[in-house]
Amino acid sequence: MTALLDFIALLGRSLLGACASTGRLTVFAARGLSHIVRPPFYGRMFLRAFIEIGYFSLPVVALTAVFTGMVLALQSSTGLARFSADSAVASLVVLSVTRELGPVLAGLMVAGRVGAAIAAEIGTMRVTDQIDALSTLSTDPMKYLVAPRLLAGLVALPLLVVVADILGVLGGFIIATVKLGFNSGAYLTNTLNFVQTDDVVSGLAKAGVFGVLITLMGCYQGYNSKGGAQGVGAATTSAVVAASVLILAFDYVLTELFFAR
Amino acid sequence: MSDVPKIRLRGVSKSFGSKIVLDRIDLDVAAGTSMVVIGGSGSGKSVLIKCILGLIEPDAGTIEIDGVDVLTQDRATRAAMRQRIGMLFQNGALFDSLAVWENVAFGLLAQKKCTRDAARPLADAVLAQVGLAATVGDLQPSELSGGMQKRVALARAIASTPEILFFDEPTTGLDPIMGAVIDGLIVDCVKRLGSTAIAITHDMISARRIGDRAAMLHKGRIVWEGQAGELMNTGNPMVDQFTHGSREGPIQMELRK
Numbered sequence: 001m002t003a004l005l006d007f008i009a010l011l012g013r014s015l016l017g018a019c020a021s022t023g024r025l026t027v028f029a030a031r032g033l034s035h036i037v038r039p040p041f042y043g044r045m046f047l048r049a050f051i052e053i054g055y056f057s058l059p060v061v062a063l064t065a066v067f068t069g070m071v072l073a074l075q076s077s078t079g080l081a082r083f084s085a086d087s088a089v090a091s092l093v094v095l096s097v098t099r100e101l102g103p104v105l106a107g108l109m110v111a112g113r114v115g116a117a118i119a120a121e122i123g124t125m126r127v128t129d130q131i132d133a134l135s136t137l138s139t140d141p142m143k144y145l146v147a148p149r150l151l152a153g154l155v156a157l158p159l160l161v162v163v164a165d166i167l168g169v170l171g172g173f174i175i176a177t178v179k180l181g182f183n184s185g186a187y188l189t190n191t192l193n194f195v196q197t198d199d200v201v202s203g204l205a206k207a208g209v210f211g212v213l214i215t216l217m218g219c220y221q222g223y224n225s226k227g228g229a230q231g232v233g234a235a236t237t238s239a240v241v242a243a244s245v246l247i248l249a250f251d252y253v254l255t256e257l258f259f260a261r
Numbered sequence: 262m263s264d265v266p267k268i269r270l271r272g273v274s275k276s277f278g279s280k281i282v283l284d285r286i287d288l289d290v291a292a293g294t295s296m297v298v299i300g301g302s303g304s305g306k307s308v309l310i311k312c313i314l315g316l317i318e319p320d321a322g323t324i325e326i327d328g329v330d331v332l333t334q335d336r337a338t339r340a341a342m343r344q345r346i347g348m349l350f351q352n353g354a355l356f357d358s359l360a361v362w363e364n365v366a367f368g369l370l371a372q373k374k375c376t377r378d379a380a381r382p383l384a385d386a387v388l389a390q391v392g393l394a395a396t397v398g399d400l401q402p403s404e405l406s407g408g409m410q411k412r413v414a415l416a417r418a419i420a421s422t423p424e425i426l427f428f429d430e431p432t433t434g435l436d437p438i439m440g441a442v443i444d445g446l447i448v449d450c451v452k453r454l455g456s457t458a459i460a461i462t463h464d465m466i467s468a469r470r471i472g473d474r475a476a477m478l479h480k481g482r483i484v485w486e487g488q489a490g491e492l493m494n495t496g497n498p499m500v501d502q503f504t505h506g507s508r509e510g511p512i513q514m515e516l517r518k
Contacts, residue, residue, distance in 0.1 A: 121358075125356075128352060128354055129350045129351070129352065129354035130354050130355075130356055130357075132311070132314075132316050132350070132354065133348070133350055133354040133355075133356070134356075135314075135315075135316060135343070136314060136316075136343060136346065136347070136348040137367050137368040137371050137417075138340065138343060138344050138368060138371040138372050139367070139371045
């Protein structure tokens with residue numbers, strides 16, 4: 001009986017802890033997002049974060065997209081051949097890339113690269129008193145450090161996903177025409193005929209949400225890090241793991257929202 | 262001189278969990294004077310300064326600046342009050358993503374006291390006040406030695422000519438000569454600006470150089486207050502043990518709980 005009560009108490013404590021953490025994160029997110037639309041604005045900080053997230057993530061996102069498109073074409077060709085439906089390769093590639101794989105894989109790649117960097121930078125600022133120093137110099141750290149990064153994530157991720165969509169389709173096109181013997185004109189016509197505006201727009205909307213999630217988790221974990229180098233390391237790991245899980249969870253929620261009829 | 266102290270603390274208490282860090286602190290600092298707060302590591306010195314700055318909310322008590330209780334002020338008023346305070350952090354806390362001159366001019370730009378174009382010459386002038394050449398302004402903080410970082414941090418703290426200055430362990434980690442240089446710069450800056458200063462340190466030489474008055478914090482309480490010049494011979498067994506660095510005395514180090 002005691003063991004059962006201990007187990008229930010443990011569950012209760014975990015649940016309360018999870019609720020408290022969710023509440024703190026929600027308040028942090030609301031404060032950060034509200035500063036995006038309230039002056040003063042830090043254009044330099046936004047530009048710096050935008051270049052870091054958008055420009056420097058281009059190579060890794062591009063490579064991921066190309067290879068994903070190539071693998072998709074290869075896999076779908078062998079799978080669809082069993083039903084004599086090879087011609088659907090182009091449509092499958094473009095739908096998979098624009099709706100799902102473009103935003104999700106770009107999000108996961110950026111989470112690993114940028115989420116970790118943000119958490120490490122802000123975490124180091126926290127443990128070396130730089131965030132306190134900002135406050136003493138008439139600067140709100142939420143406005144200076146968090147809001148520009150959230151906005152940069154919101155803007156940069158959809159642009160990265162546009163590139164990922166194009167390169168993903170290109171990867172599929174290369175394999176389909178070079179290796180699988182598809183006619184290049186027919187493949188492109190199939191692709192363009194099948195893809196609809198909603199497919200692309202839904203992917204870009206997802207990317208915007210993922211961009212906010214990645215930067216939010218990086219900022220939140222870094223901002224609340226403590227205990228020196230070890231604390232910063234832990235914050236970095238938590239930022240990447242939390243952002244990755246949230247991307248997959250929100251991907252499901254957004255897919256339900258956009259496509260479930 | 263006005264009867265109202267520049268800074269007045271009454272009954273300020275702060276705990277983290279079950280650990281009492283500040284226990285009903287009463288402290289007055291007269292305008293234009295320097296107060297040095299000494300005490301061992303973990304005695305609550307940094308928390309005391311952070312409470313006055315508004316970086317940490319005390320659990321109880323009042324903190325008055327010029328007779329106004331800052332704890333009851335709204336956020337905007339408190340932010341405006343903070344513009345009157347400069348702070349030198351223990352490790353400098355320079356922004357490592359910004360050049361030295363941008364660090365120095367950061368407060369001026371944030372308070373819109375100058376444009377970005379005008380900020381550079383102003384930063385160079387403040388750097389000159391702490392004995393640094395204008396060329397240092399172009400360097401990154403990571404390119405500076407510990408002593409130079411402290412000077413830059415001091416320049417940043419005084420750049421907006423604050424009425425109140427806080428110094429957190431200003432000479433920690435510096436060699437004795439550089440410590441003396443930093444102390445001299447602090448005294449010069451405080452006198453030139455006519456500021457009220459609170460410095461926290463466990464460097465007794467530094468404490469006597471910087472302070473007009475001194476107080477000792479132990480286990481969250483002020484156990485002694487007097488003239489800084491008397492620090493080495495107060496007659497208070499706790500202060501005497503601390504200032505002379507004796508192992509024997511009323512203060513027992515908590516090695517393990």
